[in-house]
Amino acid sequence: MRVLEAIGHALALAGSMTWQITWSLILGFILAGVVQAVVRRQTVVRLLGDDKPKTLALASGLGAASSSCSYAAVALARALFRRGASFTAAMVFEIASTNLVIELGIILALLLSWQFTLAEFIGGPVMIVLVAVAFRLFVRQRLISKAREQADKGLAGSMEGHAAMDMSIQSGGRFWRRLASCEGYTAVSHIFVMEWAAVIRDVVIGLLIAGAVGAWVPNSFWQHLFLTGHPLAARLWGPVIGPVISVLSFVCSIGNVPLAAVLWNGGISFGGVVSFIFADLIIIPILVIYRKYYGTRMMLTILGIFYAAMVAAGYIVEFLFGGLGLVPASRHARVTVQAVSWNYTTILNIIFLLLAGALVARFVRSGGWSMLKMMGGSPDQHEGPAHGGHEHHAHA
Numbered sequence: 001m002r003v004l005e006a007i008g009h010a011l012a013l014a015g016s017m018t019w020q021i022t023w024s025l026i027l028g029f030i031l032a033g034v035v036q037a038v039v040r041r042q043t044v045v046r047l048l049g050d051d052k053p054k055t056l057a058l059a060s061g062l063g064a065a066s067s068s069c070s071y072a073a074v075a076l077a078r079a080l081f082r083r084g085a086s087f088t089a090a091m092v093f094e095i096a097s098t099n100l101v102i103e104l105g106i107i108l109a110l111l112l113s114w115q116f117t118l119a120e121f122i123g124g125p126v127m128i129v130l131v132a133v134a135f136r137l138f139v140r141q142r143l144i145s146k147a148r149e150q151a152d153k154g155l156a157g158s159m160e161g162h163a164a165m166d167m168s169i170q171s172g173g174r175f176w177r178r179l180a181s182c183e184g185y186t187a188v189s190h191i192f193v194m195e196w197a198a199v200i201r202d203v204v205i206g207l208l209i210a211g212a213v214g215a216w217v218p219n220s221f222w223q224h225l226f227l228t229g230h231p232l233a234a235r236l237w238g239p240v241i242g243p244v245i246s247v248l249s250f251v252c253s254i255g256n257v258p259l260a261a262v263l264w265n266g267g268i269s270f271g272g273v274v275s276f277i278f279a280d281l282i283i284i285p286i287l288v289i290y291r292k293y294y295g296t297r298m299m300l301t302i303l304g305i306f307y308a309a310m311v312a313a314g315y316i317v318e319f320l321f322g323g324l325g326l327v328p329a330s331r332h333a334r335v336t337v338q339a340v341s342w343n344y345t346t347i348l349n350i351i352f353l354l355l356a357g358a359l360v361a362r363f364v365r366s367g368g369w370s371m372l373k374m375m376g377g378s379p380d381q382h383e384g385p386a387h388g389g390h391e392h393h394a395h396a
Contacts, residue, residue: 006216014211016338017111017258023348024110025203025254026356028103033191033359035065035102037184048085048093056132059089060125063096069198070280071289073097078293082151087144088135091302092128098280099124104254108277111261112333115326116273123274123317130309139301147294155292189362190371197372199254206255214262222266235322238272239314243279243307250283261333270327271318278310 044062048055066076077094081087098104105117178184225241227234245263246256260273268276280286282303290299321327340346 010208010211010215012211013214014207014258017210017261017334018207019340019349020334020338020345021107021110021258023345023352024106025103026352028101028106029192029195030188030352030355030359031102032065032195033188034179036191037179037187044093045080045083045085048080048089051086051088051132051136055086055089056092056128059092060096060100060128063093064100064102066093066097066101069195070098070202070283070286072198074281074286074289074293078151081148082154087139087147088132091131091135094281095128095131095278096124099127099278101254104257104277107254107257108260110334111257112264112273113328115270115321115328118326119270119274119317119321120277122320123278123313126316127278127309127313130312131305134305134309138305143298143301147298150295150298151293185362186366189359189366190368192356192359193363193368194371202251202255204255206251207258209249209251210258210262213259214265217262217266219266222263222268226263226267226269226272228267234267235269235271235318236315238269239275239311239318242268242272242274242276242314243282243310246276246279247283250285251280256280264333265331267331269318270321271314271316274317275310275314278313279307282306282310 044066047058047062063073066073073094076097077090080093081090085093100121105120108116108120179188223229227237242263249256249259251259256277260276263276264273287299287303290302294302318327
């Protein structure tokens with residue numbers, strides 16, 4: 001009976017967190033779909049040919065407008081690199097794709113607090129600058145050339161088909177006219193559903209892990225691990241241990257936010273939460289993909305530079321926000337079982353679930369099922385026009 005009660009408690013925690021963030025996830029993916037619908041893939045490739053500051057700033061902005069799925073972001077970065085983008089710009093695009101996206105900021109604010117959203121959008125650019133400087137100083141052209149040779153072999157990783165699809169609106173015209181058209185509606189529906197399909201596994205796993213950890217691991221364990229009895233040591237240790245926990249959790253994309261909430265309640269430092277969230281790009285399955293894409297030496301280089309940049313960005317955020325008095329004084333992330341009641345969360349969930357239903361219906365009516373089957377295809381299978389090789393069907 002105790003085992004069943006423990007499992008029930010973990011599932012109840014996971015279910016409660018799911019209910020709290022449902023509307024925000026849908027809103028985030030709708031906004032991401034709108035942005036991606038008007039940004040053409042060929043435009044991205046054309047703008048990322050070097051590693052000048054202006055180019056890297058563009059890579060950051062374009063990445064923030066791209067997929068929030070870590071696997072898709074990694075595959076897309078390789079695709080951009082193969083098509084002529086500089087390696088540094090491709091890596092910056094990848095970082096921004098998973099750490100500067102709208103949906104991540106919304107969920108951070110909802111489960112933790114607005115300070116974490118602000119920290120993510122300040123720490124993300126800091127990490128990007130540090131990574132760009134490190135690549136300029138420590139990565140030789142010979143290693144990049146070997147990485148390009150390896151990338152051109154086209155070895156499959158994960159989400160290759162999804163990364164290769166350009167689902168943007170292909171017709172011309174002003175922003176709002178393109179978006180309000182039948183093609184615009186279809187494009188947003190395709191991107192919305194495909195983004196959900198890409199991250200749903202990590203979101204579900206992340207919620208289940210967070211529920212299990214929140215229910216079964218006592219706070220005393222985390223307090224010892226995070227050195228909560230020694231304030232300065234805790235602030236120095238948090239950004240170091242945060243990415244390590246992320247790597248071992250195997251959870252990426254926005255699926256690591258619920259676990260970040262559990263860790264915050266358990267005593268990890270503010271900067272430790274930020275560095276933990278950044279580390280979705282160095283979890284073990286993605287390191288294996290880096291090795292396939294770029295070779296062992298470049299994989300180890302990416303791991304070392306990314307980890308050092310995550311830790312440094314965590315320190316900067318920790319002491320900057322601490323100095324400004326912006327670190328939350330209490331640790332009350334939403335990791336408790338809350339009964340469903342008639343409140344703003346329920347109302348917003350109903351509204352956004354209806355919107356999601358309309359987009360899913362459009363996706364199905366416009367032939368989207370075939371795209372789902374191609375999500376894991378080979379990296380060269382979907383080269384060409386929009387939507388994995390087929391055009392939008394302009395159903396009214």
